[in-house]
Amino acid sequence: MNLSKAKIIADKYVKLLQPFCERIEIAGSIRRLKPEVKDIEIVCIPKEDIIVIDMFNNKGAMRSLNFTALVRQWNIIKGNESTGKYVQIGLREGINLDLFICKKGNWELIYAIRTGSAAYSHKVLANGWVRAGFKSVDGMLNKDGSVVQVYEEEELFKLIGIDYIEPEKRNLI
Numbered sequence: 001m002n003l004s005k006a007k008i009i010a011d012k013y014v015k016l017l018q019p020f021c022e023r024i025e026i027a028g029s030i031r032r033l034k035p036e037v038k039d040i041e042i043v044c045i046p047k048e049d050i051i052v053i054d055m056f057n058n059k060g061a062m063r064s065l066n067f068t069a070l071v072r073q074w075n076i077i078k079g080n081e082s083t084g085k086y087v088q089i090g091l092r093e094g095i096n097l098d099l100f101i102c103k104k105g106n107w108e109l110i111y112a113i114r115t116g117s118a119a120y121s122h123k124v125l126a127n128g129w130v131r132a133g134f135k136s137v138d139g140m141l142n143k144d145g146s147v148v149q150v151y152e153e154e155e156l157f158k159l160i161g162i163d164y165i166e167p168e169k170r171n172l173i
Contacts, residue, residue, distance in 0.1 A: 001095050006030055006037035009093045014042060020067035021046050023107060027100070027114040033168045039096045043111045045103060063101075071099070085139060105149030106139045108156050119172035128160035 001009075010026045017024055021044045025031075028041030046067040063082055071081035071089070077096065079087035089097040102110045113121045126136070134141045134148065141148040141159075150156045157164045 001037050003030065003033065003035050003037055006040060006095060009091065009095060010040045010042065013097060016070065017044060020064045020070060025111060027111055028116060031115050031167045032170060039098055041098045041114050043100045043102060043114050045107060046101060108150045108153045109141055110139060112153050112156050115167050115170060117171050120170040123172055128162050132160045
């Protein structure tokens with residue numbers, strides 16, 4: 001699918017999900033401005049609903065029921081919209097939507113990885129954090145057994161000791 005058509009479709013789904021998300025952005029080949037797009041990638045942090053979790057009125061948080069209900073209306077191919085980190089949706093527009101679900105503290109790690117390209121994410125980002133002494137565990141950067149939260153993309157690049165690269169220049173073969 002050409003970039004302009006894919007961007008219109010991606011914007012439509014961002015607009016639908018936005019009210020139920022704290023943060024949401026288009027990633028992947030659309031963000032890298034590739035002329036041809038094979039799928040739509042969106043990264044989001046769903047809002048949370050506070051619920052009572054036991055008879056002592058202790059409260060906990062769970063993914064927004066509205067977010068979950070909306071995603072369940074679509075053609076889910078893979079993943080779990082209520083508890084998972086990834087859902088693949090077959091859109092009626094003839095393209096798949098890969099929805100990556102984050103939490104505060106791993107947003108930019110996931111956003112940077114899912115912006116890609118896949119080769120860039122592996123050869124530059126992943127190799128960069130390994131060289132800097134980090135590990136990626138369950139979608140979070142860890143160093144010396146402690147979670148290192150990453151809130152902004154530039155922060156990730158600085159943390160792993162490389163200059164920030166604009167998304168459209170992150171294409172490796």
